[in-house]
Amino acid sequence: MTDGTATRSAAAASAERRRRRVPYLLLLPGGLWLAFFYILPMLQLAGTSLKSGSFAGGYRFSWEFSNYGAGFSDFSAQFLRSIAYAGLATLITFVIAYPLAYFIAFRGGRYKNLLLVLVIMPFLFPFLLRTLAWKIILADDGFVVDTLKAIGLVSHNGRLLATGTAVVAGIAYNFLPFMTLPLYVSLEKIEPAMVEAAHDLYANPRTAFRKVTFPLSMPGVVAGTLLTLIPAAGDYVNAQLLGTPQQSMIGNVIQSRFLLVLDYPVAAALSFTLMLAILAMIIPYIRFTGTEDLVA
Amino acid sequence: MTTPEKGKGLAGVAGEPFAVELRGVTKRFGDVVAVDSLDLTVDENRFFALLGPSGCGKTTTLRMIGGFDEPTEGTIRLHGEDVTGRKPYARxxxxxFQSYALFPHLSIxxxxxxxxxxxxxxxADVKRRVGETLELVQLTGMERRRPGQLSGGQQQRIALxxxxxxxxxxxxxxxxxGALDLKLRKEMQIELKRIQNEVGITFIHVTHDQEEAMTMADSIAVMNAGHIERLGTPHEIYEDPQSSFVASFLGSSNLVEAAVVDLARGELAIGTRRVHVIPERVPAGAAQVKIGVRPEKLGVHSPGETTAVNTLMGTIADVSFIGVSTQYLVDTELGTSMAAVQQNTGGRRFSPGEQITLAWAPEHTFVVR
Structure with missing residues (x-):
């Protein structure tokens, strides 16, 4: 009897230990993935950014912090342009995506899923092809330029392709789904009774939106803007295909440093500088918007 | 609560306008008629319950008073003022709300x-009134919390x-x-009643819980299929439900087919037996009706030991002892079963198979068509 109880409790204890291991086992694949494909390359990149030497003579690790200063001072124009283009494109995307997501979430009815598929549809075509298509759409003899010229929005000998406008428009277009989907998710989650409660408490539709709907959609606003802003700041495809070297962004510089000039240390230093710049922008943004309250 | 005739005046007691007045209100959703030409008036300072099963139109009625749904036809007046077509924020x-719909991003x-x-x-006024109101619902000191940090019962009080x-x-x-557990629900029933007494505002309470409606409301409108089946005080509609729907929705009852023998004396026949009811309860012009008796109104006696006006013979089929009372299932001489509930106050207990007499008073008998 006593032995039986002891065996049973020992079995229970080992079952308990196994149960406690389960969460870690579940974490393992993701953890390994991050370790091998994220942390290791990052460390390697960090190491590269502190090397000195030349491609021909080989690069040696030498705590070469000057790579950072040199990279930033040589390419500050591209840095600023990247942030300006990405910021502008994020703003445009937001202005287009919010009403779109709002409409799908609150007025989509039985067409909700169809409308969402339409939003995601461009993803079925490769990024590069989509951007090349824009190159054709914005071409000097294309109908867009002709139309804009006809209504006087583009001057007689003006053009769209190879301008900053084209690059910003391309980025905004390419990242629209990244903005729309998180916005849709957070808007769709809002109980209709929340808005009714606001109306019930004397808020007209405009005030109800300002005081209830919009604040409740903040997690989507933050997620959408970050998902757009971060990749947009490092993007080089739009600037390369829709712009000229006058519109080149920091992504173009990093790409050419890595692949053409083969100046790995400066390319790596630029990558880190970009990452830190983005972090410096988004941490206060997340703090300010206070989304942690809504997630809780 | 009054039930004025259609088209009759707009004033309730003492010439004051009604707190709420619905005239010919119909709501259709496509082909579905949710509320069918409803007339309803509620006096000032009442606790009024709209009671009915789901889909009976009670919530739609409430939403039309609140302005969340517009009636397809009819008018809605609040204190005599026509608010039909007005947005919720202008009423x-x-x-x-059932889900409380507290704003999660704002403090209490x-x-x-x-x-x-x-x-x-x-x-300054906001601060003072929030303080007073939180005191009224007994949640002083919660000002800085978020709704998510409160229990269900507390959230309910904040919604109020x-x-x-x-x-x-x-x-x-x-x-x-609806979302509270039984114990909390009982507490809140008493609490809501207290608050209504204190603030003196007309409460219109939608519920499908008959006990909740009876506990709290001064008047109840029992709704079914888009119209009001019965309207009155809890006591009135329980004792004289007037329709088999209301009789079965509020508590349980024994319903038996009966033929009207003498309308003026309230005499009816069930099988070969004559029973008496209050004459006013017999609908005029009806020959065949049903009579109902609540289980707790049926006395169980040894044969020949009762002098009650209405009796039926029967055999005990089943007995269940449930502490405060004993429930009997009786096979009656009519061939139907009836339920009877006796308080356990020291009377004789019967066993299955025993011959008994069921007895009840005319005033405990209701008549439905």
Whole structure:
């Protein structure tokens, strides 16, 4: 009897230990993935950014912090342009995506899923092809330029392709789904009774939106803007295909440093500088918007 | 509560306008008629319950008073003022939502203050009134919490406070206690009644829980299939439900087919037996009706030991002892079963197979068509 109880409790204890291991086992694949494909390359990149030497003579690790200063001072124009283009494109995307997501979430009815598929549809075509298509759409003899010229929005000998406008428009277009989907998710989650409660408490539709709907959609606003802003700041495809070297962004510089000039240390230093710049922008943004309250 | 004839005046007691007045209100959703040509008036300072099964139109009625749904036909008046077609934010009513719908991104203080802020009430007044209202619902000190940090019962009280702080002319409550557990629900029933007494605002309470409606309401409208089946005080509609729907929806009852023998004397025949009811309860012109008796109104006696006006012979089929009372299932001489409930106050207990007499008084008998 006593032995039986002891065996049973020992079995229970080992079952308990196994149960406690389960969460870690579940974490393992993701953890390994991050370790091998994220942390290791990052460390390697960090190491590269502190090397000195030349491609021909080989690069040696030498705590070469000057790579950072040199990279930033040589390419500050591209840095600023990247942030300006990405910021502008994020703003445009937001202005287009919010009403779109709002409409799908609150007025989509039985067409909700169809409308969402339409939003995601461009993803079925490769990024590069989509951007090349824009190159054709914005071409000097294309109908867009002709139309804009006809209504006087583009001057007689003006053009769209190879301008900053084209690059910003391309980025905004390419990242629209990244903005729309998180916005849709957070808007769709809002109980209709929340808005009714606001109306019930004397808020007209405009005030109800300002005081209830919009604040409740903040997690989507933050997620959408970050998902757009971060990749947009490092993007080089739009600037390369829709712009000229006058519109080149920091992504173009990093790409050419890595692949053409083969100046790995400066390319790596630029990558880190970009990452830190983005972090410096988004941490206060997340703090300010206070989304942690809504997630809780 | 009064039930004026259609088209009759717009005034309730003492010439005051009704707190709520619905005239010929119909709501159709496509082909579905949710509310069918409803007439309803509610006096000032009442606790009024709209009671009915799901889909009976009670919530739609409430939503039309609140302005969330517009009636397809008919008019809605609040204190004599026609508010049909007015948006919810332009109506002097406030609602306690079934899901509470507290704003998760605002503190309890700002939740409660929401209506006052929209009406541009000054900061000092807002602070004072939020304090008073939180005191009324006994949640002083919760101002800085978020709704997510409160229990279900506390959230319910905040939802109530957020509506009441605006001193609405009518407070609408949409199944407000539905999400609470039984014990809390009982507490809140008493609490809601106390608060209604204290603030003196007309409460219109939608519920499918007959016990809840009876506990709290001064008047109850029992709704079924888009119209009102019965309207009256809890006592009136329980004792004289007037329809088999109301009789079975409120508590349980024994219903038996009966033929009208003498309308003026309230004499009816069930099988070969003659029974008596209050004559006014027999609908005029009906030859065949049903009579009903509540189980607790049926006395169980040894044969020949009762002098009651109405009796039926029967055999005990089943006995269940449930502490405060004993429930009998009786096979009657009519060939039907009847349920009888006896208080356990020292009377004789019967066993299955025993011959007994069921006895009841005329005033405990109701008649339905």
């Amino acid at each position: 002097p009513v406030n609602t306690v 203080f700002e939740n409660v203050a929401f209506g006052l802020r929209r009406q541009k009430v000054g900061d 406070a957020r509506a009441l702080i605006n001193h609405p002319k009518v407070l609408l409550l949409d199944e407000p206690l």
